[in-house]
Amino acid sequence: MTLTPSVVTKNYQHILALAFAVKEINENPELLPNVTLGFHIYDSYFIARGTYHGTMLLSSTPERFVPNYKCDLQNNLIAVIGGLDPLTSLHMATVLDIYKIPQHCDRNLENMKGHEEFGNTDNLYRWTWIGLLTMDLENGERFVQMVVPMFSSSGICFAFIERVPKLTLDTELKDVLQQCAKIHDKVMGSTANVLVAYGESYSMVFVRWFPYLSEQEYMAINPKGLVWIMTAQMELTSMVYQRTWDTQIIHGALSFAIPSNKVPGFHQFLEHINPSTTKGDYFIRDFWQQAFACVFPSTVAGEVDGDVCTGEEKLAVLPEPFFEMSMTGHSYSIYNAVYAVAHAVHSMFSSRGRHQRMVDQSLHHILRGISFNNSAGDKISFNVKGEIDSGYDVINWIVSSNQSFHKVKVGRMDPQHPSEQMFTINEDALTWHSWFNQTRPLSVCSESCRPGSSKKVKEGKPFCCYDCIPCPEGKISDQKDVNDCYICLDQTYPNKKRDFCILKDVSFLSYEEPLGISLAFFALSFSVVTALVLGTFLKHHDTPIVIANNRGLTYTLLISLLLCFLCALLFIDRPKKVTCLLRQAVFAIIFSVAVSCVLAKTMTVVLAFMATKPGSKIRKWLGKRLSSSIVLCCSLIQAGTCATWLATSPPFPDTDMHSVTEEILLECNEGSVTMLYIALGYLGFLAIISFTVAFFARRLPDSFNEAKFITFSMLVFCSVWLSFVPTYLSTKGKYMVAVEIFSMLASSGGLLGCIFSPKCYIILLRPELNNREQLMRKNERTK
The missing domain is CATH 1.20.1070.10 (Rhodopsin 7-helix transmembrane proteins)
Structure with a gap:
């Protein structure tokens, strides 16, 4: 049995954000006057061959697929907005680089800059024993190779590293369930309370396979909560068959998110979207049926089994895992990408005219130097690498008892700030999984070694798993979790608990004693x-x-x-x-x-x-x-x-720092002890x-x-x-x-x-x- 093709309904907002941006630009007389922008959208189906095929379609005649040939000069391709996931954009760039076509790939999705801030979070909350969950993909493996040594250098080690199988139309449901069950048992059986998840935009579909039970059943089988930490491209998404599944597993999760802002008019634009009013949108009917769990009579033969779609349903009633009315960070990036291309083309037309050859040759250069304020009031500009340095928001995922879901901004990671201010988080605003009783979760393999002791790594275990051994005589440790005790300075000596040094008394035979x-x-x-x-x-x-x-x-x-x-x-x-x-x-x-x-x-x-x-x-x-x-x-x-x-x-006068532990001995060094004993022997x-x-x-x-x-x-x-x-x-x-x-x-x-x-x-x-x-x-x- 294979998975039934399903639409990731939440991603439909990205299409609407693109359409809304083009609509605004075409209605703006001051931006690209007398020019009408158009766009084509192709689905990659999250597979490489679908991505390559869609990319070739963008650069060929719509009526007839002839690679490397396009006869309709009135609809030349000038720019491409990449996919949500890094691999999709990478496959597109392989083809588009040949034609020097500018591509917008959101740097939050494409590169891994900023993931080292996970290490800061883990150290902040004593999360040194964590699990890692990635998609079984090339970039997932690259993420593992990058973060494992980076986290290790920060004193963090991994209880397990698991790879979730890739979702394709050819995936056997039985195999997926078996692998997910094994991963679930590994995660819940581990002593780690923190799980770092790196995946594609649709990864949460698979994560929700973990328990598809009620909250009571889940907690009876798995009396344990988790703190999920997720990368920016991951969103809480659901398929139609997951509508009634419990989402408590990710309650209290933390994720990095692409910053977004409220775009004027976008909410009203969404309120008027329905299949009857939207023209040229080949995705909306599939989206509508999946999102509202209904069927359009015209799409099936015979009698309709289930609810019938009227087309008058409202997007606002959909739960957030299926659709959000506020613009997400990914949609906001698409919105800004469209405007960036429009401003670049406008700038080029204003200075050089409309000659198409000029457009092809100069758009890359102009895009790098473009700077404008969008309708939300944010300044959009690119750095020397062609990236928007907008940083990340830290989001706390909250799931209510009625399964409603909302996101709370609790922190910020901004690479433009000094290192000590790069990562900030408001601990008082955090909500943890109910299993932790709202106390700060700990995730350690071994309890901290108190001052006066040091760590001894357990044989065959990661360095985070250790025993605590008392400091040997003459050494101390004045901090927790030290790897080795150290000797006090010559002028000091260890106290009885061996957790700090006491100043030694100066000792010599005095007339005052x-x-x-x-x-x-x-x-x-x-x-x-x-x-x-x-x-x-x-x-x-x-x-x-x-x-x-x-x-x-x-x-x-x-x-x-x-x-x-x-x-x-x-x-x-x-x-x-x-x-x-x-x-x-x-x-x-x-x-x-x-x-x-x-x-x-x-x-x-x-x-x-x-x-x-x-x-x-x-x-x-x-x-x-x-x-x-x-x-x-x-x-x-x-x-x-x-x-x-x-x-x-x-x-000669000498100082003996070591013969007596608690004293500095002032004495006469006899120079030659041999001569002393010769004199006494005589x-x-x-x-x-x-x-x-x-x-x-x-x-x-x-x-x-x-x-x-x-x-x-x-x-x-x-x-x-x-x-x-x-x-x-x-x-x-x-x-x-x-x-x-x-x-x-x-x-x-x-x-x-x-x-x-x-x-x-x-x-x-x-x-x-x-x-x-x-x-x-x-x-x-x-x-």
Whole structure:
């Protein structure tokens, strides 16, 4: 079974718009005076062969079809108005270009300029998951190839792309219904709520095949509404057999429309149209029968089955899908095209006379430069491409409960405006499909990822379908639907929700915080104690306990310990170039002097005991020269190490942005960490030697033998610095500095306490033990 030939009744207005424009021009004494315009209209039947045939008829003798030959010179063809659809105009141009005949093809129908504005609409309403419906034609495929990459670049992807079969007289109805049923199931089964439709002027005839059920039946089977977005050439058209079909499917649709205006006299012209008063119109009887669902008795043999056409029916009673009384955008374009040709011919006749050869050669050029105001008050002119830059209206399609249909202008797309003003839409004026309960529809494959997360595309799915994953540690996202989280600037760090960055605090060991104050207090306290011990020893410098253990070494040791305590102050407060340069090197050198003094004291005790043996040659090594040499040599080695360090890779103030998430660490970069550990390792080396020697000398019979106290002091020293290394490496910022200061104070305090507290006890609290007689008596008891 094939489709019964039917007239697309709505298109009949285009014929009437053409006739009305010609009528006005012929009645206007100021435009083409003494010239009568005529016209021929041929139906293309929406097929290429019908278009080619009709085009050849335009350029040949009416009585006899002879291609490329026309003998009636009084009715030469001067211009052609193309068809509604791009392919029709394209087929006509193939033939007419040969004869240089001007053609008006409405650029809204012919090119695809402006379709990228769909992307703006989709982004405006979060329509990123849409369907695409096109006619199964060449220009439909070209539209698909154009918009798919364009929409993808705007973050929009397609749930499906379906192609509606082409309508021809040879189309099998069963095949059409089967394909439409499959497309319907695909559309309604999709999660996309927005459907972009690109088709020919008659495409809505096929769209209305989707449901040909009542609204109740349709919603029971398909509990879902759609937002249709349609291109400019698509109109709501119906065939006679679709008169009672429901139109709720397109309620709330949006479409681009060719701008139109109210043309004076056109409505009255339509009111007087009927088959009896219209002469030479071979379309009106077919239109009348299809539009009013009646039959003229003269067109059928036998009895009439159904209503009889009287010819007195009124166009105004027809529903809009069949006919509109106001001039549509397509009819308005035809109306303006006729006037453009008339003004061009008038201009040419006025300047050059009526010579036909001039008309054929110059009409193209004059049309491009023509400019006039039509009867509706609109200025009509062409750009350099021969196009009318009128832009588009955005129309909202409203279907009432009684199936009446009307269009509401809700926006505008004008390429003449700046990009930020090119597309405007009044959201408050929009009416959506009832399924959305008048709330703004959403059409997304996946819900938006909130700030603090990022999108992860689902494998095998379009990029619009994704899962939301939390930002990894150290990264944030402060917007919805980001593809990847990003790292905060160096001066900031992520909050707990990882949706914004917080300014980092600047951190260094300061005198204004409890930790800095405490360490400074202990450093000064130890310094004062050391100074008091030194004062005590100076005051009692002639006593045996002071003399017995080399006063020079004792004073040097106390002074070096005093300076070691004061060195701790170089590590507190904001790092500066001078403090960074000096603090490690100065402490390493001063503390090496202290440990060297301890080593020299130990060596002196051992050698002194060995020298008491008969015939010992060690006696000649005793004296200040040995102890001074030990201190000087050991200290110079450390000084040389530090000098090399400062000369090759000196420390400097630095900023650590990354070690601690929430803080900017102001610190001293040690330059060469290797040299730092060499200097500290050397101190450890001296301490181990001192500990070893003192350990073996701890039981020597001497009343004032310091070896046992030195052993304890070196044990404390080694314990402190052995625990210092891992603790130092595991901390950052001011706490790392605090660990080093604590190690300095603890090791220096260990030397001070273990070596000098017994001496101070005797000097200050037991002075009776600090005499030579007591010393000799004790030595005798020991022996």
